[in-house]
Amino acid sequence: xxxxxxxxxxxxxxxxxxxxxxxxxxxxxxxxxxxxxxxxxxxxxxxxxxxxxxxxxxxxxxxxxxxxxxxxxxxxxxxxxxxxxxxxxxxxxxxxxxxxxxxxxxxxxxxxxxxxxxxxxxxxxxxxxx
Amino acid sequence: xxxxxxxxxxxxxxxxxxxxxxxxxxxxxxxxxxxxxxxxxxxxxxxxxxxxxxxxxxxxxxxxxxxxxxxxxxxxxxxxxxxxxxxxxxxxxxxxxxxxxxxxxxxxxxxxxxxxxxxxxxxxxxxxxxxxxxxxxxxxxxxxxxxxxxxxxxxxxxxxxxxxxxxxxxxxxxxxxxxxxxxxxxxxxxxxxxxxxxxxxxxxxxxxxxxxxxxxxxxxxxxxxxxxxxxxxxxxxxxxxxxxxxxxxxxxxxxxxxxxxxxxxxxxxxxxxxxxxxxxxxxxxxxxxxxxxxxxxxxxxxxxxxxxxxxxxxxxxxxxxxxxxxxxxxxxx
Numbered sequence: 001x002x003x004x005x006x007x008x009x010x011x012x013x014x015x016x017x018x019x020x021x022x023x024x025x026x027x028x029x030x031x032x033x034x035x036x037x038x039x040x041x042x043x044x045x046x047x048x049x050x051x052x053x054x055x056x057x058x059x060x061x062x063x064x065x066x067x068x069x070x071x072x073x074x075x076x077x078x079x080x081x082x083x084x085x086x087x088x089x090x091x092x093x094x095x096x097x098x099x100x101x102x103x104x105x106x107x108x109x110x111x112x113x114x115x116x117x118x119x120x121x122x123x124x125x126x127x128x129x130x
Numbered sequence: 131x132x133x134x135x136x137x138x139x140x141x142x143x144x145x146x147x148x149x150x151x152x153x154x155x156x157x158x159x160x161x162x163x164x165x166x167x168x169x170x171x172x173x174x175x176x177x178x179x180x181x182x183x184x185x186x187x188x189x190x191x192x193x194x195x196x197x198x199x200x201x202x203x204x205x206x207x208x209x210x211x212x213x214x215x216x217x218x219x220x221x222x223x224x225x226x227x228x229x230x231x232x233x234x235x236x237x238x239x240x241x242x243x244x245x246x247x248x249x250x251x252x253x254x255x256x257x258x259x260x261x262x263x264x265x266x267x268x269x270x271x272x273x274x275x276x277x278x279x280x281x282x283x284x285x286x287x288x289x290x291x292x293x294x295x296x297x298x299x300x301x302x303x304x305x306x307x308x309x310x311x312x313x314x315x316x317x318x319x320x321x322x323x324x325x326x327x328x329x330x331x332x333x334x335x336x337x338x339x340x341x342x343x344x345x346x347x348x349x350x351x352x353x354x355x356x357x358x359x360x361x362x363x364x365x366x367x368x369x370x371x372x373x374x375x376x377x378x379x380x381x382x383x384x385x386x387x388x389x390x391x392x393x394x395x396x397x398x399x400x401x402x403x404x405x406x407x408x409x410x411x412x413x414x415x416x417x418x419x420x421x422x423x424x425x426x427x428x429x430x431x432x433x434x435x436x437x438x439x440x441x442x443x444x445x446x447x448x449x450x451x452x453x454x455x456x457x458x459x460x461x462x463x
Binding site: 029032033036038039040125126127128 | 155156157174269270278279280281282283284285287288295325326328329
């Protein structure tokens with residue numbers, strides 16, 4: 001059976017996804033190495049930046065460009081919050097600002113809690129290697 | 131004993147350090163000093179369910195090891211001075227609850243080992259015949275308490291130090307033939323406004339220099355009097371800062387000064403960033419390495435200065451700076 005791999009994958013999209021996701025991580029690495037920000041603060045900065053850029057309508061260009069490279073990192077979570085809030089407001093009015101964000105990200109949050117619990121049942125915390 | 135100068139105490143009949151013992155964790159067991167420790171552990175739990183329990187077990191077993199090694203019976207030990215990093219010093223109090231020895235809990239953060247030895251020496255010069263001094267720390271329990279849960283898998287910044295898993299303990303006695311604790315210089319709290327809990331070396335280096343220079347002024351000694359000047363856990367960054375500060379005050383310690391946090395791990399192969407830290411850093415390196423050097427007369431006079439960062443997790447979150455402290459003891463044979 002001959003599979004034409006160039007048709008199965010959009011290689012250009014994969015590359016854009018990889019580079020964009022990687023660059024977002026590079027920003028995080030630079031913040032850890034060069035500033036006194038704690039990882040928790042960097043996390044919050046990433047999420048709020050994503051939400052602000054999402055709300056201003058800028059982040060969606062990055063999502064269109066890089067797909068999961070932009071939606072999977074923390075900024076993507078912020079983007080989903082903003083996007084969900086905006087959509088809910090357009091359907092249900094101002095109360096949607098409080099509902100939409102969590103609604104749009106509910107799957108991710110519930111999955112994190114569920115799989116986190118599963119992982120805690122089958123594994124034990126360990127010392128890091130470095 | 132009598133006070134000399136501003137804050138140093140000189141002993142009339144200097145207490146002897148009869149014996150020392152040390153237990154260290156898996157990472158320390160792969161470090162350059164591995165062969166000097168009495169016992170090395172293969173995993174950080176040591177058969178216990180939690181890291182906190184493991185740390186208590188480490189200090190308990192280390193004390194039992196020391197008592198066996200020294201040949202001094204438990205009921206001949208008049209009191210224990212011990213402390214650690216966990217809230218309310220639970221490693222020490224839980225580890226020692228079955229020992230039936232009068233217990234003084236000591237908190238001096240990572241300076242606890244020398245603080246215990248100082249108080250122990252005072253007790254020996256006073257009422258006691260034999261005093262046990264001990265301390266412990268554990269990488270995992272310390273990370274969990276002071277920084278972030280290990281499960282979060284956070285990256286460590288380049289300035290951060292690696293809390294030593296282990297314990298150091300010593301028995302001081304009225305009767306003995308040395309090595310003697312001849313002087314102690316308890317340190318003042320020095321706070322230069324460093325707020326970064328991942329840069330302890332820089333926060334503690336000024337306190338180290340203050341105690342060191344005060345010791346020289348009080349005793350009339352200078353750096354070359356000692357075969358070795360050893361700080362507790364300034365790490366690579368703190369060590370360089372300490373050398374620079376003392377140089378600017380007119381003392382050159384570069385040739386005979388080193389730091390336990392620098393010695394205990396290999397910088398290149400172990401990737402601990404700025405070196406070791408924690409109560410057990412100074413405790414285990416002195417008990418394992420330097421005490422042997424003194425016993426074998428390879429070193430005759432050392433000045434041991436343990437450094438501590440007196441913050442807690444709440445003060446860090448509230449943006450407080452980190453007060454540093456350093457206590458010095460002069461040990462001579």
